[in-house]
Amino acid sequence: MMFFALFCLLMENGFRTSLEITKRYILIHTMRRYLCMGSRYQFLYDADVVVCGAGTAGSIAAIAAANEGKKVAMIEQFGTAGGSATLSLVTPLMHTGIEGNPMCSYVSQKVNEKLVEYGGATGDGSVFDPQMLALVLEEFLLHENIKIFYHTFVCEVLTNGSSIRGIEVHNKSGRGLITGSIYIDATGDGDVSYLAKASFRSGDEETGKNQPVSLRYMIGGVDIEKFWEYLNSLKKPEQRQAYDPESNFHAAVTVPNRDWPLYPVFMDAIAKGDLIEDDAVYWQVFGVPGRKDTLAFNCPEFFERTNGVDYEDLTFVQMQGKKAILRQLRFYKKYFPGFENAYISAIATMVGIRESRRIDTDYVLTAEDVLSHRKFDDGIAQSNYPVDIHGRKLKLIESKSRQGSDEKPYYEVPYRSLLVKGIDNLLVAGRCIGADFIAQSSLRVMPTCRAIGEACGIAAAMAVEKGVSPHQIDGALVRKRMIQLGAKFA
Known part of the structure; x- marks a missing residue:
């Protein structure tokens, strides 16, 4: 047979x-x-493409590969897709910084359109409800007949020389084996690459410290119009704006060159012992489409214990983060009109990690590439998002085009930065691709990660089709295929 x-x-x-x-x-x-004949393994599945991680990049990678006609398995440690966007409550989708905000991912465009259709996003889909995004992503995944392994952890990578031969996983059913031709590491922390003994870098090259982490949350029961009018009362007359219930609510602190009318309020609360100093270092709030009484907060932020691959640091942030959220809720109810009936409606399941392992790839994107707007023949993503390094002193470095003139004011991420060095059949997607610390702080945002995921999925499908390694695939052809399918490049 x-x-x-x-x-x-x-x-x-x-x-x-x-x-x-x-x-x-x-x-x-x-x-x-x-x-599998012994008790160690149960053979679970064989696919053309195995995607590890169903987050911002991984879910898009899986959909893109399946749309190319390939059999796809997707492994996810949690019980939903979307990663940081859904489990860490990271909303909204940031702007690319390029005129017209082109999406270098046709899958991302479709997801955004569906979100708007379902009432879970406004405008172009960039401002969204995290829970609605989880539902939409899963709808796309199921439509493509992707085999989803939720509540399943990657615990070992089986290799033979320079190739991966299988992924050992663990879930409530025990240990199992999932095999494929091509593998995509979309774990965010480069877990598959790490287990396959790929080299990597982590943290600031000068200090060794990782970027700060956050535990985001959402507050319901807010009279947003009342709060808006309160903010207006703190502003100069020429800065005041009329409340628009259909617009995205946005107020931020620590962003350079932006007035923050709440500064004296926070300082007063710190002086009275209702807040601590770190509560005022980074505070950011957004509206949530479809939830007229809800605000999403990009805080509290932690500046120590920021190792995203250390369980003790993650546990610390989860526990101390909840204490900070409760402290901040009490502050809102005491100081902010409109928060009288406010309550915590959601706390992120997953810590918001900005940077951890960055896998060594065939090409490592550099700060100079980003700031000089370097273009590549195999560029598969474009961005002009600023260098964005968080800390007690936020560091935003704008690209040279914002300081002068540039006919093409954006940089590109080359396909080679997705090819894990020394491993024949492994691609890496998302914030853990090959980049230095500064470059990664720009490319880590969701539009770029979605485009990277799409490129990985299409490249993996091409490699399966040709029976070759992704290292042998021409990145220019990957980009061409993305454009054919509807991706928008500047």
Whole structure:
């Protein structure tokens, strides 16, 4: 039976392509027999493309690969898709900084359109309800017949030389094995690459410190119009704006060159012991489409214990973050008109990590690339989002175009920055791609990560189709395919 199947593969695909397929077919059966015959493994699934992580980049990568006709498995440690956007409550989708805000991901465009249709986003979909995004992403994943493994952890990567041969996972059913031709590490922290012994870097090259982390939350029961009028009363007359219930509410602190009328209020609360100093370092609030009485907060932020791959740091932030959220709620109710009936409606399940492992790839994007707006023949994502390094003193470095003139004011992320160095069949997607600390602080935002995920999914599908390594795929062809499918490049 096995030999008949191999013969059919040769007839259908041609000898050269089928040689790679045949090798994997034999390998799968060998692994099933010798690895799964004992109690250690249960063979769970074989796919063309295995995506580890269903977050901002991973969900888009899985959809893109499946849309190219490939059999896709997706492994996710939580019970929902969306990653930081849904589980860390990171909303809204930031602007690319490019005129017209082009989306270098056709899947992202479709997701945003569906969000607007369902009433979970306004305008172009950039301002969204995290829970609605989770529902929309899952709808797309199911439509593409992707095999989803929720509540499943990657615990080991099986390699043979420079290739990955399988992913050992663990869930409530025990240990299992998932195999594929091409693997995509979209874990955010480069977990698969790390377990496969890929080299990486982490933290500021000068200090070794990672970016600060946050535990975001949402407050319901707010009379937003009343709060808006209160903010207006603190502003100079020429700065006041009429309340518009259809617009996105946005107020921020610590952003350079932006007035913050709440500063004296926060200082007064600190002096009275109702807040601590770190509460006033970074405070940001947004409206939530479809929730007329709800605000989403990008805080509290933590400046120590920021290692996103250290369970003790993560535990510390989860516990201390909840204490800070309760402290801030009490502050709002005491000091802010409109918060009299406010309550905590959601606390992020997942800590908001800005930067952790950055995997070494065939090309490592640099600060100079970002600030000089470097273009690449294999550029698969474009951005002019500023260098954005959080800390007790926020560091925003604008690109050279914002300081002068530039006909094409944006930089590009090359496909080579997605190719894990030294591993034949592994791509990396999202904030953990190959970049230095400064470059990563710009590319880590969701529009860029979605485009990176899409490029990974399409490249993986191409590699499966040709029976080659993703390292042998021309990144310019990946970009061309993205554009054919509807991605918008400047």
